[in-house]
Amino acid sequence: MHWLSDAWEEIFGVKPKKKLELRFSEKGFKAYAVFMFDRIVFLLGNEWQKVDEDIVKGLVQHLLLNFGRKTAKRKVTKWIELYNSFIKHLSDAQSLKERKPTSKELEESFNRVNKEYFFGVLDMPKLRWVKSIAQI
Structure with a gap:
């Protein structure tokens, strides 16, 4: 090239x-x-x-x-x-579908922390629960 x-x-x-x-x-x-x-x-x-x-x-x-x-x-x-x-x-x-968390509890937890510590300015990341610490 x-x-x-x-x-x-x-x-x-x-x-x-x-x-x-x-x-x-x-x-x-x-x-x-x-x-x-x-x-x-x-x-x-x-x-x-x-x-x-x-x-x-x-x-x-x-x-x-x-x-x-x-x-x-x-x-x-x-x-x-x-x-x-x-x-x-x-x-x-990144599409909104990919950003959607896998559980309601995870989304609520993110929103609570975002509001309390970051004044709600953070965008929703791609969140999901993992079964073992080796996957992190």
Whole structure:
């Protein structure tokens, strides 16, 4: 992908010496980079395929900054800002069905704590009971 080289150049100011690869393999919005001798592979979750390419470019630049913050020429690009905005509002896009708690007691408990300690400003998270502590 040509934009991977562009993403590198915007951050470091030079062309990449290693081969850059992008792979989609995992579930959800997971993302990480693997640095090898001859290449750098960005492994992203399948959900990233549905996201605009500009936001994915910001994600790649974010991962590159984590790798080479000291040698980077630019710390923030418009693509990184776009990615940060997307991540900030990702929970807003979650469907209401997924946010619905599995029991009335759990919902009441959340509402009570939210009202008492957070003045009711927290959004309802995805809540569910688990049977063992190993599932947490």
